[in-house]
Amino acid sequence: MRIRTYLRGVIFILLGVILLANNFQILSWGVWYELLKFWPVILIAIGADLIFRKSSLSFLQILSPLIIIAAIGGAIYLSQADRAYEITGQALRFEQPLSPELKQADIEISFGAGILRLEGSSTYLFEGDFTTPSWLRPKMRYRVVDEKGFLELTEEGERGRFQFSQLGKEHSWNLKLNNRIPVTLKIKTGASSNYLDISSLKVTYLELEAGASKNEIKFGSLSSIQAKIKAGVSRIKLFIPRSIGIRIEANTALTSNNLNKLGLVKQGDVYTSRDYSIAETHLDLELDVGISSVTVELY
Secondary structure: OHHHHHHHHHHHHHHHHHHHHHHOOOOOOHHHHHHHOOOHHHHHHHHHHHHHHOOOOHHHHHHHHHHHHHHHHHHHHHHHOOOOOOOOEEEEEEEEOOOOOOOEEEEEEEEOOEEEEEEEEEOOOEEEEEEEEOOEEEEEEEEEEOOEEEEEEEEEEOOOOOOHHHHOOOOEEEEEEEOOOOEEEEEEEOOEEEEEEOOOOOEEEEEEEEOOEEEEEEOOOOOOEEEEEEEOOEEEEEEEOOOOEEEEEEEOOOOEEOHHHOOOEEEOOEEEOOOOOOOOOEEEEEEEEOOOEEEEEEO
């Protein structure tokens, strides 16, 4: 029966949509726990199919996939039960003073879906303004070991509700770092828009791991930088000073890019500027991206 075939297809589509919603943190993974509670429904659906398969009421076999679809809907509903939908935002601010003995800092940032902005010019080691939905809260951890600071920014909260607000202005981090302290940056984001201006910072290492995202990164020439960018389906735009030596290793088989138009020397997957060996500072960049668009602009 064609209708039954369509309904079976709907079941697979629903399961795929749930997984996609899990990945983008729109639905809690707890929905699968609720779905497990409905496992006896499978027996009911099989029983209905056996009863009506060869009877004069064979058209009622359509009940089997409908029962399963209803169970999936019930699991989604229960996973959201008692969780009020809210989009009320809250504004928070964190600051970490710059201690005189500090010589360098390691900074790790874990950010979900939303807008992330990072730049220099802070008189503190770190300062940040956070706008978040009421059900989500940023956390900062900081410690100093042997004149080296370790700063970690994460977020925690309920992720079991429909989170329509998280992709907009209701979820944004605006971060500033100190220009004088050498820093390493490790940033992990979800479905986000990331604007990273590190041109005035003494960043020695940058690691960005992003999901489906839009990324704009402006590098500087104050120090040599080793960088690694790993992203899924993304749009990436890089601003690189002409005055530094450039080496880009591009593992970008399914990615469109303009690297061949920059006047760099290409050897396999590696693009190198002609003055790389004599430049005072360097950018060594490894690109590992999926089906993405990569644009490099020299300034």
